Amino acid sequence: MKGMIFVDIEKCLACKTCELQCAVVHSKSKDLYQAIDEYPLPQRRVKVEAIDELTIPLQCRQCEDAPCVKICPTRAIEKSEVEQPVLIKKQLCIGCKWCILVCPFGVIGMDREGKAVIKCDLCFERLKDDKLPACVEACPTKALQFKTSEEVAAKKRKEYLVKFTKGKETI
Amino acid sequence: MKKEEKSIDKASQELLKIAEKEGIDTAWDRYEAMLPQCGFGELGLCCRNCILGPCRIDPFEEGPQKGVCGATAEIIAARNLIRMIAAGAAAHSDHGRDVAHTLLLAAQGKTKGYGIKDEEKLLSLANELGIKTDGRDKKEIAKEVAEKVFSEFGQQHGELQFSRRAPEKRQALWRKLGIMPRGIDREIVEVMHRTTMGVDNDCENLITHGMRTALGDGWGGSMIATELSDVLFGTPRPIRAKVNLGVLKEDEVNIVVHGHEPTLSDVIVAASQDKELIELAKKNGAKGINLAGICCTANEILMRHGIPIAGNFLQQELAITTGAVDLMLVDVQCIMPALSSVAKCFHTKLVSTSPKAKFPQAEHVEFKEEEALPIAKKIVRMAVENFKNRVKEKVNIPKEKMDLVAGFTAESVFKFLGGKYRATYRPLNDAIISGRLRGAAGIVGCNNPKIKHDWGHVEMAKELIKNDVLVVVTGCSAIADAKAGLLKPESALKYAGKGLQEICETVGVPPVLHVGSCVDNSRILITLSNVVAEGGLGDDISELPVAGAAPEWMSEKAVSIAFYFVASGVFTVLGSPFPILGSKEVTDLLTKRLEGTVGANFAFESDPIKAAHLMIDHINKKREALKLKPMMYEKVAAV
Numbered sequence: 001m002k003g004m005i006f007v008d009i010e011k012c013l014a015c016k017t018c019e020l021q022c023a024v025v026h027s028k029s030k031d032l033y034q035a036i037d038e039y040p041l042p043q044r045r046v047k048v049e050a051i052d053e054l055t056i057p058l059q060c061r062q063c064e065d066a067p068c069v070k071i072c073p074t075r076a077i078e079k080s081e082v083e084q085p086v087l088i089k090k091q092l093c094i095g096c097k098w099c100i101l102v103c104p105f106g107v108i109g110m111d112r113e114g115k116a117v118i119k120c121d122l123c124f125e126r127l128k129d130d131k132l133p134a135c136v137e138a139c140p141t142k143a144l145q146f147k148t149s150e151e152v153a154a155k156k157r158k159e160y161l162v163k164f165t166k167g168k169e170t171i
Numbered sequence: 172m173k174k175e176e177k178s179i180d181k182a183s184q185e186l187l188k189i190a191e192k193e194g195i196d197t198a199w200d201r202y203e204a205m206l207p208q209c210g211f212g213e214l215g216l217c218c219r220n221c222i223l224g225p226c227r228i229d230p231f232e233e234g235p236q237k238g239v240c241g242a243t244a245e246i247i248a249a250r251n252l253i254r255m256i257a258a259g260a261a262a263h264s265d266h267g268r269d270v271a272h273t274l275l276l277a278a279q280g281k282t283k284g285y286g287i288k289d290e291e292k293l294l295s296l297a298n299e300l301g302i303k304t305d306g307r308d309k310k311e312i313a314k315e316v317a318e319k320v321f322s323e324f325g326q327q328h329g330e331l332q333f334s335r336r337a338p339e340k341r342q343a344l345w346r347k348l349g350i351m352p353r354g355i356d357r358e359i360v361e362v363m364h365r366t367t368m369g370v371d372n373d374c375e376n377l378i379t380h381g382m383r384t385a386l387g388d389g390w391g392g393s394m395i396a397t398e399l400s401d402v403l404f405g406t407p408r409p410i411r412a413k414v415n416l417g418v419l420k421e422d423e424v425n426i427v428v429h430g431h432e433p434t435l436s437d438v439i440v441a442a443s444q445d446k447e448l449i450e451l452a453k454k455n456g457a458k459g460i461n462l463a464g465i466c467c468t469a470n471e472i473l474m475r476h477g478i479p480i481a482g483n484f485l486q487q488e489l490a491i492t493t494g495a496v497d498l499m500l501v502d503v504q505c506i507m508p509a510l511s512s513v514a515k516c517f518h519t520k521l522v523s524t525s526p527k528a529k530f531p532q533a534e535h536v537e538f539k540e541e542e543a544l545p546i547a548k549k550i551v552r553m554a555v556e557n558f559k560n561r562v563k564e565k566v567n568i569p570k571e572k573m574d575l576v577a578g579f580t581a582e583s584v585f586k587f588l589g590g591k592y593r594a595t596y597r598p599l600n601d602a603i604i605s606g607r608l609r610g611a612a613g614i615v616g617c618n619n620p621k622i623k624h625d626w627g628h629v630e631m632a633k634e635l636i637k638n639d640v641l642v643v644v645t646g647c648s649a650i651a652d653a654k655a656g657l658l659k660p661e662s663a664l665k666y667a668g669k670g671l672q673e674i675c676e677t678v679g680v681p682p683v684l685h686v687g688s689c690v691d692n693s694r695i696l697i698t699l700s701n702v703v704a705e706g707g708l709g710d711d712i713s714e715l716p717v718a719g720a721a722p723e724w725m726s727e728k729a730v731s732i733a734f735y736f737v738a739s740g741v742f743t744v745l746g747s748p749f750p751i752l753g754s755k756e757v758t759d760l761l762t763k764r765l766e767g768t769v770g771a772n773f774a775f776e777s778d779p780i781k782a783a784h785l786m787i788d789h790i791n792k793k794r795e796a797l798k799l800k801p802m803m804y805e806k807v808a809a810v
Contacts, residue, residue: 016227016234020210023231032210033752036230044233138207 001127002083003148005120005136007057011143012048014055018135018144019044022059025123025134040112045120046135047107057135057144060107060120062086068099068108068119076116083149085122093117172203178485178624180654182416182569186489189567195516197488198507202620214753215248221368230753240368248754249374250366252730253381255749257362259731260384262504263690264324264355264392265527266432270399271320273434273540277403278313284438284543287313288405296398300332313402320395326354333398334390337696338703340711341740345386348768350379350738352387359384374757382738382769389735394693400471404437407474407578407687409680414653416486417572418479419495423461424452426554427481427490430502431688433471435524435538435547436464439500440476442547452555460551465490466505467646467688474578474687482654483625483647484725485618488513494565498554502538503528505617505726518560522550575658577649577685581697584684596705603716604707606800607670609639610716610790613695614648615732616724619747625651627722627746627779632657634783636682639668639802640790643698646689647723657683669804692732695719696739709797713740713770716793718786722746722779733773740770742789744782748775 020032027035027042035042046059062085069077069086076092077099079085093116100108100117108119123133131137136146147155174187177199190197211217216228218238226238228247237243242250277285287293287309293316297304302315323331331352334342345351352358362384365371371380401407419425426443428436442448443462452460463481464472472478481490484505490496491513499510500522511532514521523530524538524546536553538546602608612635618624628651632642636657644652656662663675667682675682686694699712708715719736721729723746736743751757761773776782 015209016211016229017207017209019234020230021207023233024210032213032230033748036214036753041231043231140209 001130001132001146003146004062004083004152005059005122005133006145006147006152008143008145009054009056011141012055012057013141013143014048014050015140016048017138017140018046018057019048021134021138022046022120025126043109043112043118045107045118058105058107059135060086060122061105062120062122067102067104071098071102073098085124086119087121087124088117088119090116172199176623177620179626179629180415180486180571180624180651182571182654183482183486183489183624185569186416186492186567190489190492193492193516195488195492195513196509198485198509199620201509211753213750215251215750215757216244216753218242218247218250220250220366223368228753242372244754245374245756246372246377248751248757249377249381250371252749252751252757253362253377253384254366255727255730256381256385256734257359259726259728260355260388260392261359262728263388263396263731264359266503266690267355267392267394267396267399268321268324269432269434270396270403271317274313274399274403275317275321276540278310278317280310282541282543284441284540284547285403285434287402289402292398292406293402296402316402317399320399323391323395324355325357327357328353331355331387331391333394334386336700337390337739338700338711341713344711344769345738348379350383350386352383352391355387355391358387374754375760378757378760382734385731385734386738388731389693389696389739393690394696396690397687397693400433400690401580404433404471404475406582407580408583409576410474410477410578411574411576412473412477412479413572414480414482414575414650415571415573416481416490416493416569418461418463418481419490419493419568420458420461421495421566421568422458424455424457424459424555424558425461425463425496425498426551427463427465427496427499428468428472428501429465429487429499430468430506430525431466431504431690432468432502433475433688434540434543435500435502436468436472437475438543438547439551440472440478442544442551445548445551448548448551448555451552452558455555455558457555457558460555467690468502470577470646470649470685470688470691474685479572480650480653483618483650485620485624491517491519493568494518494562495568497557497561498522498550500524500550501528501530501533504728506530517565518557518562520553520557522553524550571654573654573656573659575653575685576660576681577653577658579643579680579684579686581686581694581701584680584686596701600702600705600707602670602674604799606803606805607639607673608641609668609670609787609802610718610794611641611643612717612786612790613643613645613692613719613736613741614652614722615645615689615692615719616721616729617647617726618651619723619725621725622723622746622777624723625654627777628652629655629657631720631722631779631783632683633666634780635786636663636667636671638783638787639670639804640787641671641674642683643686643695644683645685645687645691645695648721649685649687651723652683653685657681658685670802689728689732692736696735699739699741711740711770714793714797715740716790716797716799717741718789719743720745720782720786722782737765737771737773738769742771742774742786744774744776744785746777746779746782749773
């Protein structure tokens with residue numbers, strides 16, 4: 001499955017289910033009841049941030065021309081092809097944190113052991129099995145969706161045209 | 172989820188197929204749509220008790236570890252759990268209160284629908300409650316019994332009368348631990364007080380009060396419901412009947428009662444046998460009036476009248492999906508709000524009856540004990556008149572139905588073991604002491620789409636009886652086992668171990684004994700006390716080789732039941748964990764440390780076979796502690 005995480009910010013209720021399920025899917029057991037007893041504790045790769053009245057789940061945008069990929073001195077971060085996730089090779093990461101500094105969204109962090117950086121991997125293993133990313137599947141209001149960039153653009157075009165025909169937008 | 176993964180019951184599988192074809196949503200579909208369920212809720216880490224919040228604790232320790240007020244995972248999980256106990260205890264106890272109310276009305280002559288069916292039990296209760304019986308009219312006695320029982324709900328200090336039925340050692344322990352319930356309602360109110368913002372912040376102190384509240388249910392509200400129901404409707408005796416959706420009839424008016432209280436269902440039994448209404452049914456083209464039940468109200472009329480059972484909790488929507496139910500009447504508890512929309516797909520009339528439980532799209536015929544029979548007749552008439560609206564093409568009654576024997580009580584069954592002429596618990600105790608029986612287990616509780624329907628109950632029961640553990644069942648667990656044929660005496664030959672088989676054959680009872688509805692779990696408490704009193708198996712319930720389980724539980728009532736069993740000294744295994752795992756301390760307290768105070772722990776295990784073996788291991792441990800003989804037919808494994 002190819003695509004990206006699309007956030008419908010009007011639907012996010014800040015329940016943090018995405019954070020919780022993200023941690024579970026990145027645990028050893030993949031089971032909530034067992035994950036809470038693992039050592040080290042699993043970590044989330046998505047964070048619900050709030051600004052004014054809005055709450056927005058933020059995670060890696062999987063940039064096509066990613067600054068983190070460019071700056072990594074050990075080539076621990078790579079992107080194989082278009083619309084594929086930016087992935088970190090844990091063995092190569094030296095924890096220099098350059099990627100954290102250059103990320104425009106602040107969605108890269110250190111792991112608990114302080115050995116390597118972690119970020120959203122778009123649940124690439126689940127995608128191989130045709131399963132949605134854990135946060136998308138878990139979101140109770142469907143604020144998080146998984147779509148291709150073309151699908152997102154098509155939806156935006158449609159929304160724009162509706163507004164346009166109702167006279168709320170001008171060309 | 173495939174239909175085979177949803178239920179082991181063939182009748183349910185068949186109707187699930189129809190529901191899918193017709194686009195009817197069932198609890199299984201809604202469960203799947205809900206996945207994954209909220210992890211904070213599952214772990215008990217969400218607090219909504221005040222609007223500093225809502226707050227939630229991050230179990231992975233990256234986010235907040237304390238609520239706005241400073242409440243930790245421990246405090247939040249414990250508070251939430253005992254609120255569940257309070258709700259469960261309230262439900263059972265309100266049921267008990269309604270039965271007491273009916274007894275009072277009957278004694279005052281204010282209702283024609285009810286009388287005193289078991290005078291012997293009334294007199295023995297009166298004696299126990301210190302009410303004079305000599306030369307007095309039974310109505311006078313009943314009035315005083317009802318008033319005395321009523322006072323226990325609002326009692327502010329002292330002890331509940333029925334708690335004196337527990338072994339003395341147990342009573343002394345409750346007093347020492349400060350968990351002897353003072354009044355039924357008082358403890359429930361105190362839960363609400365302690366758990367409101369900024370009161371009790373010690374998880375152990377919270378759980379301790381939870382136990383007190385639950386004891387007020389088991390040895391109070393529920394026991395009152397059972398005892399007074401026996402007085403009003405008769406103490407059950409072993410009775411044959413049939414179970415599963417195949418009991419619905421194509422050529423008769425089908426009425427399904429669903430809910431919990433016997434006050435309504437019992438009088439519906441009488442109304443459904445009314446000659447005039449049967450005549451009317453015939454005029455409407457039906458051959459007669461067929462009554463069947465779902466959930467515990469069904470168990471109440473099964474135990475006392477042999478009325479067939481249509482199904483358990485997860486079959487309520489499926490019963491309507493047969494297209495053959497002309498009217499389903501409901502009172503309180505375990506009634507899915509979804510019934511209104513399923514009923515809309517068929518001709519079925521859904522009738523709510525309790526002022527406490529209304530369903531926006533159902534017809535409401537309010538039930539009043541004072542006019543019980545006329546109201547019951549009105550409802551039966553509605554069903555008869557709706558028969559003509561049944562759509563033949565939509566009728567799909569599965570053929571599955573199973574024979575069963577139910578109607579066992581603390582008074583009857585265990586005395587049967589001694590035969591008619593020496594009615595004591597001695598033979599039961601001796602069977603355990605001699606190693607013919609390993610011990611006994613209670614399997615109770617609900618259905619839950621998280622566990623394959625009926626599978627948890629049936630597999631656990633089979634595994635236990637195979638290992639010579641006598642099983643007693645109530646509620647939806649009893650219905651599950653009944654459908655699987657485990658409540659037939661013949662099932663002993665097929666499934667029971669040799670020792671249990673001998674007993675079942677000699678006495679003529681099934682290896683799995685149906686002791687009633689969920690308030691009738693109190694019958695199990697009484698039985699355990701009687702076994703202790705009989706002697707030879709220790710001085711307290713916690714010393715007995717017994718265990719309890721609720722493999723498919725879902726209701727808050729089950730939380731209260733589980734707690735009154737553990738607080739009475741019975742090791743209890745739950746198929747789904749309490750929502751507390753987010754707190755290590757509360758989990759540790761419930762699964763490891765309670766044994767040190769009340770003599771029993773909880774365990775959580777979703778696999779019914781593994782759960783059965785946790786129970787067997789516990790029973791073996793207790794046998795060893797009592798220095799009982801080795802199991803009669805068990806070969807000692809060669810080293």
